Amino acid sequence: YRLLKDAKNQSGAHFDEKTGRITADPALWKNILTSHPKAKKFCNKSFPLYEALGELYDGQTAEGTYNYTSTQLPDLTQVGNRDEFLNIQHEQDEVEETL
Known part of the structure; x- marks a missing residue:
């Protein structure tokens, strides 16, 4: 293209x-x-x-807090629900261990 x-x-x-x-x-x-x-x-x-x-x-490109590439882990400090954050943080830790 x-x-x-x-x-x-x-x-x-x-x-x-x-x-x-x-x-x-x-x-x-x-x-x-x-x-x-x-x-x-x-x-x-x-x-x-x-x-x-x-x-x-040529479409829009994501920008801001939730913009990350497929090789980056997202910044989860902006998640509103604390329980959701803890769940996701645990999953993120498991992914980092795997990598």
Whole structure:
């Protein structure tokens, strides 16, 4: 997706929703292929999921207290119910031991 997004963002290129392809003149495609050689297969091949992937990857990013990656344990100090916090803290300790 990112490769096609970079190609589409070149001046003179655009994504044709009807064909599911990036359209550009041959000189522009030559420039795109210099920067992104893997884009060659998309010169004549459609990529119908481009718009859907744009919604997925270019959407909102979580921020704030409850933002953490899949490799991080969440910060549980903000949990409102003390019993819930103790339960989760115990589970977190077990996960840390396992890791």
